[in-house]
Amino acid sequence: MADSPKRVLVVDDDADIIEPVQCALEEHGYEVLVAHDGSEALKRIERDAPDLILLDMIMPRRSGFSVLDKLAAHRGRVPPIIMMSGGAEPRHRDYAEARGVTRFLSKPFEMSDLLEQVDSLLLTGTA
DSSP states (O other), X not given: OOOOOOEEEEEOSOHHHHHHHHHHHHHTTOEEEEESSHHHHHHHHHHHOOSEXXXXXXXXXXXXXXXXXXXXXXXXXXXXXXXXXXXXXXXXXXXHHHTTOOEEEESSOOHHHHHHHHHHHHTSOOO
């Protein structure tokens, strides 16, 4: 019996980001879950237990930082997190890393870079 595909939760409020990322990840063999804001992301994390989270920094209703704060207070397993942002300052990166972000990806990014980072975290386990 084959292993089930790894589940990646893509959290972003921009369909122009979600759609190509979702297509690329699915073509690469991943199961993709989608949330359009931080509140929806927290529900999906609890319900669907993704293996990795791609998290946008700035979103309506609940920012990526708010999601990180909530996850940091959570006592259960937190999957690796790649935070995505367009124009993040070094202090934002420091804050995100202090809250458990594994990697940081600046928008716009090359899809090959995203896939390389996802693969390295999910397939080879290197942080």
